Amino acid sequence: MSRKETEGVCFEKREQVDAILAEYEGKKGTLIPILQEVQNLYNYLPREALEYVAERTGVPIAEIYGVVTFYSLFHLDPRGRNIIRACQGTACHVRGGKSVLQALEKELGIKAGQTTKDLRFTLETVACIGACGLAPVMQINQDTHGRLTPEKIKTILAGYR
């Protein structure tokens, strides 16, 4: 890893990123763990941090971008404090998963895949979370909410605001 031309680079939490890079210094195949740790730091992967990682590891920024966009676990945009996963699997779909999702979108004022401006919520869809008996379901962080109706959404969300 080279330190070339990175001395003057300045961005939020740079020292922590340096610490992560130092931890993996000289080891091979470490891009993904580095990116995971950097993401834990910010909750997402800010462009400046990725460019810095590229410069320091010598991995081209285009390649890093390729890796980050390949794995769904990485995020290029800030994430909400609460992650909502609305299930759109077959069972949920049959039992009104779509209208639950629409209610979520309406209540939050965002589309699936987006984050609210106040960074409170990120709304995502998933294919199946294995709780078909409770369909339609959604997960908020670690909590599973089942037998949903569009009417229940407002109250449930209030508990996370």
Added chain:
Amino acid sequence: MTTINLTINGQPVQAPAGTSILEAARQAGIYIPTLCYHPELRPEGACRLCMVEASGSRGLAAACVYPVAEGMVVKTNTAKVREARRTVVELLLTNHPKDCLCCQKSGDCELQKIAADLGVRKLRFEGGEKKSHAIDDSNPSLVRDQEKCVLCGRCIRMCRDVQGMDVYSFARRGFNTIVTPAFGLGLGQAACSLCGQCSTVCPTAAIVEKDDTDKVWDALSDPDKFVIVQTAPSVRVALGEELALPSGSVVTGKMVAALKQLGFDKVFDTDFSADLTIMEEGHEFLHRLQNGGVLPMITSCSPGWVNMIELKYPELLPHLSTAKSPQGMFGAIAKTYFAQKAGIDPAKIVSVSVMPCTAKKAEAARPQLCDSGYRDVDIVITTRELGRMIRSAGIDFAALAEADFDSPLGYGTGAGVIFGTTGGVMEAALRTVADVVAGQSLPKVEYHEVRGMEETREATLNIVGTEVKIAVVHTLAAAKKMLERIKAGEADYHFIEVMACPGGCIGGGGQPVPVDASVRRLRREALFGCDEASIIRKSHENPDIIALYKEFLGEPLGEKAHHLLHTTYQAQRR
């Protein structure tokens, strides 16, 4: 080396171990269609178009990556193979715009040719989801249209392995996969040299030169404009390929005649200003050598190379010669010296250049290149664009009678013409530097020490008693290695020539496609042929250059020359 015996379509074939089925077949004259394969790039086996039946392989084998084996039986044209290939092409076409008739790549598109060759007549999978992407028009040189991308990855490999610029990568996955610079940036925002090499390997119109021919047509039809044109050294040995002539044809006279028919008021030669570049750059080199200036001095006529060093190694910019490129010098002289001499208002001159290079379009747009008081070069078109203009004007190129360049910016020496190949600028400079140091015209003209096609070549020459250590580098990946050596203090050269493209301008990003090592060799030999046929082969002996200094510029590196013919560089932050 072990030789492998196999049969392809019943024909016995021998190939060295490690050869791919594809290479073995091509050597035996058997054609297998390919898309992601390119003879100059590392094979990747991505598109599956080259599938064949091969004994020993469970399903069909991708011929471009599947190695030959002893006793292997290969069939390239069975019903199963044809159906599989056709399916690949149909799937590609289903997700591809169907505007072939109006496409910039029409006639040169590999996808079009493959579909025609395979006889694809209808698409069975029509109606699925289609991708839609914005056009990347963010820079003066290249246009990217991702809807035309077939994900072959050739641009990625070219940019990474040959140019060392790593601009592109595959991103996302599955149906959403795209090829893109980081963060979806345009090439104008990414750290791209604009060398255009990616456009020479892209099989479709997903990466093409920015078409500026309409600007030229507009200027030509404007009665108030005086439209002049300069043609770069390497264009004359490549343009013929655009017009159905064999590679390596020297078409100088026909090219001049065609430009006159297109309506240019004066047809001039960049060879002339290449000689001028040698005057300034040669004297600059001697000045640095004798006065403890920054060494090694590195040539600056390749704008892809200049972009690269400005982007990636700005701390090394003092090594660059401050002499402008031949295009830049021509622009400054045309709107001053020529305008005065011909009694034309420079405001009415439209200065066009025909270049082998996409980065030249960006070079002409540099704010530094306005020393005439106007934009020195107004419009830059590539060899490919000139080919299209000549075709669209209905000119029967092969039948044209040869014509001569106009005076006073139309005469170049043999030294000027070899600027178009790797090693040529160095050789031209040495011819002049040696004579200047000796104070007389030495018998030595050719410097075979600097000729060749290796990416990095070096030599130590005795120039009239002084040891001069030189190096010649082409491709940006090789240039990067050289800069790393300079930074590490391991490069004790005095003078280095760098050209961004493989082979120099003859392999430029704006030259006709397809191109490979054999095509570049023919173009290069043609250029050396032009040099040998020249009566004057040293830049400082060009009578028009002598007159230019006498009547107008004064001395090389003098005040006027400094103002018009030298430039500055600055770090690019993208």
